[in-house]
Amino acid sequence: MIVRRLTLHDFRIHHSTEMEFSPKLNFIVGGNGQGKTSLIEAIYFLCTTKNYKGAPDTDLLRFGQPGYTVHGVFEDATENNVHIRFLADENRRIYIKDGKTVHRAADIIGAFPVVLLTPEDHALTQGAPADRRKFIDSVISQYSSVYLDNILEYAKVLKQRTFLLNRIKENPGRSLTAELDAFTEKMILTGSAVIRQRDEFLQEFKSFVEEVYQEIMREEESPSMHYQFLEGAAPESDISALFRQKIYARRDDEIRRGMNLTGPHRDDIDFGINGKSLKSFGSQGQHKTFQVALRFAQFFYLKQRSGKTPVFLLDDVFGELDAHRAGHISRYLRQVGQAIITMTDLSNYAYLREMNESRMFTVSAGTVTPA
Amino acid sequence: MIEEFSKFPGIGKKSAQRLAMYLFRSKDQDFQKFVDAVVALKRDLHSCQICYNITEKAICSICGSEKRDKSVICVVEEASDILHIERANEFRGVYHVLGGVLMPLKGIYKEELRIQELLERVKTGNVLEVILALNPDTEGDTTSLMLMKELERFPLKVTRLARGIPIGGDLEFSDDATIGRAMAGRITVK
Numbered sequence A: 001m002i003v004r005r006l007t008l009h010d011f012r013i014h015h016s017t018e019m020e021f022s023p024k025l026n027f028i029v030g031g032n033g034q035g036k037t038s039l040i041e042a043i044y045f046l047c048t049t050k051n052y053k054g055a056p057d058t059d060l061l062r063f064g065q066p067g068y069t070v071h072g073v074f075e076d077a078t079e080n081n082v083h084i085r086f087l088a089d090e091n092r093r094i095y096i097k098d099g100k101t102v103h104r105a106a107d108i109i110g111a112f113p114v115v116l117l118t119p120e121d122h123a124l125t126q127g128a129p130a131d132r133r134k135f136i137d138s139v140i141s142q143y144s145s146v147y148l149d150n151i152l153e154y155a156k157v158l159k160q161r162t163f164l165l166n167r168i169k170e171n172p173g174r175s176l177t178a179e180l181d182a183f184t185e186k187m188i189l190t191g192s193a194v195i196r197q198r199d200e201f202l203q204e205f206k207s208f209v210e211e212v213y214q215e216i217m218r219e220e221e222s223p224s225m226h227y228q229f230l231e232g233a234a235p236e237s238d239i240s241a242l243f244r245q246k247i248y249a250r251r252d253d254e255i256r257r258g259m260n261l262t263g264p265h266r267d268d269i270d271f272g273i274n275g276k277s278l279k280s281f282g283s284q285g286q287h288k289t290f291q292v293a294l295r296f297a298q299f300f301y302l303k304q305r306s307g308k309t310p311v312f313l314l315d316d317v318f319g320e321l322d323a324h325r326a327g328h329i330s331r332y333l334r335q336v337g338q339a340i341i342t343m344t345d346l347s348n349y350a351y352l353r354e355m356n357e358s359r360m361f362t363v364s365a366g367t368v369t370p371a
Numbered sequence B: 001m002i003e004e005f006s007k008f009p010g011i012g013k014k015s016a017q018r019l020a021m022y023l024f025r026s027k028d029q030d031f032q033k034f035v036d037a038v039v040a041l042k043r044d045l046h047s048c049q050i051c052y053n054i055t056e057k058a059i060c061s062i063c064g065s066e067k068r069d070k071s072v073i074c075v076v077e078e079a080s081d082i083l084h085i086e087r088a089n090e091f092r093g094v095y096h097v098l099g100g101v102l103m104p105l106k107g108i109y110k111e112e113l114r115i116q117e118l119l120e121r122v123k124t125g126n127v128l129e130v131i132l133a134l135n136p137d138t139e140g141d142t143t144s145l146m147l148m149k150e151l152e153r154f155p156l157k158v159t160r161l162a163r164g165i166p167i168g169g170d171l172e173f174s175d176d177a178t179i180g181r182a183m184a185g186r187i188t189v190k
Helices: A037-049 A118-126 A128-139 A145-170 A177-213 A239-249 A251-258 A286-305 A323-336 A347-354 B013-024 B030-045 B079-087 B115-125 B136-152 B176-184
Strands: A002-011 A012-018 A025-030 A067-075 A078-088 A094-097 A113-115 A223-230 A268-273 A313-317 A341-345 A359-364 A367-370 B069-076 B094-096 B129-132 B156-160
Touching: A002 A037, A002 B115, A012 A037, A012 A367, A025 A323, A037 A067, A037 A113, A037 A313, A037 A341, A113 A286, A118 A128, A118 A286, A128 A145, A128 A177, A128 A268, A128 A286, A128 A313, A145 A177, A145 A251, A145 B115, A145 B136, A145 B176, A177 A223, A177 A239, A177 A286, A239 A251, A268 A286, A268 A341, A286 A323, A286 B069, A323 A341, A323 A347, B069 B115, B079 B094, B115 B136, B129 B136, B136 B156
Parallel strands: A025 A341, A025 A359, A113 A313, A313 A341, B069 B094, B069 B129, B129 B156
Antiparallel strands: A002 A012, A002 A067, A067 A078, A078 A094, A223 A268, A359 A367
16 A cells, blocks of 8 residues: 555645655655654554644644645555544544545554654663553554454553542442452453453564564564563463452552552563663664664564555654665665655765655755655 | 523434424424423333333333243343333343443442342342343443352353344444454354
8 A cells, every 4th residue: 555645734834735655765855843754744644543643633733724634645456535634613623534534543444554663763662661562552453453442441441440449448448349359350351352462463573573683674683572461471371360360469459559550551572682681781773773673573564464565654764774774774665665754864865866766855844845 | 492402412402403493383282292291201200119110100011011031130221221122022031220330430339230139139039040231341341240240149040142243234344343252252053
């Protein structure tokens, strides 16, 4: 699948922008604050119904305007038109796919697979466990609506159960054991399904990361990843039984702290290089390489799962890679599908211009010009 | 009047206007019938003493019927759910209206629900099966789990509604999560 066209009206700094993309490489060059990232943001928005920065609609609206429109044309075997419209007066945003309003993100799952690599990806390996959970959740949710359903349900259980734990803490007199038991069982049921799906995913995903290291990054180093769940349980254990055992063992602690202390909301993934923990021993360069490898692995994984080639969005990441590696990655991307790449300055990458079927744009103060 | 109507569930401002205009233009006798029905709603209707269904008598027509099998109790969230199940004309047992589901965030706990009342009915020993027909959402599922535990000590069968592909619904038109769950909860036929 490719993005053929993008049209923006009063979105971020863009007053009226229209772009025709190449099915291969697209370079968008411009200084900071000129509107490069908003283009990436808009494409991601169309593909997922979500703003990856979590920005409210009023922030996306160009200052003082009544509303914004984002329109994209996707090409596959067929052509799909997607519109996102926001009207400030009604404070309402609508997502329209081929003339029909889409109400739930789950309804477009798998339709427009997309992979995004941004400078914020440093959080994948250097950030908190929550950043890594968010990563696996977003990858799995792009092809499995059952998984998406499960994590949403699990989040609801956590919310009710947290409230319940606090009620018990505040009113030791009232017996709410039956209620807590029920929410605990529901948490085990849904949580175990989440853990199993994450485990299955990571088992498969691991080999994609290894392959990316060897084939694309041409790295001598070998990556590894270990799924950490239920306080370091062995992967082959009976998940529900173990979950039940651990959660009941910590009940007093849970009530005292008014918090859910056991479950997949506390999962993490340990990344490693040559058998050593990346988090403890990795150099900046090793971290960067790992982050890029994760995104490439996501690309190939989604491609295999969904049968569609995702659009690859690379926001301002070439600056952090040396010219040699950036060139290698670009050539590789060109062979596999469409990529949209933003950069502040082209001087180091002048040779990229020479590649066939690539297109170049410059952005200045929200105005895009084909170069 | 328009304002009062627009407080109704599912009624917006425009529908409220239409309803109010309809009443205003209706014939006197039709209007009186409507008014009587509204008054009677609060005056004559109350909960059935056995199952908490809405009824005009002390005991609802389902609990009072000799044709209904009293050994099978179907547990539902609200009295309105009974209407949905009755429409299918498939169930010949009796009901028990729980009056909601567990929702700590909204202050609904076990005591707020008619669980004790259900256990009292079961304790008589005349009940052979309890069917849990709560909505298959987070809170409904959790409440079912609690009921299963509460009913554990009684020698009876506890079942819950099957979930999956709707009848007449093509696989093609079912959403992925539904198909996924139907697949997970598949039943053996051979």
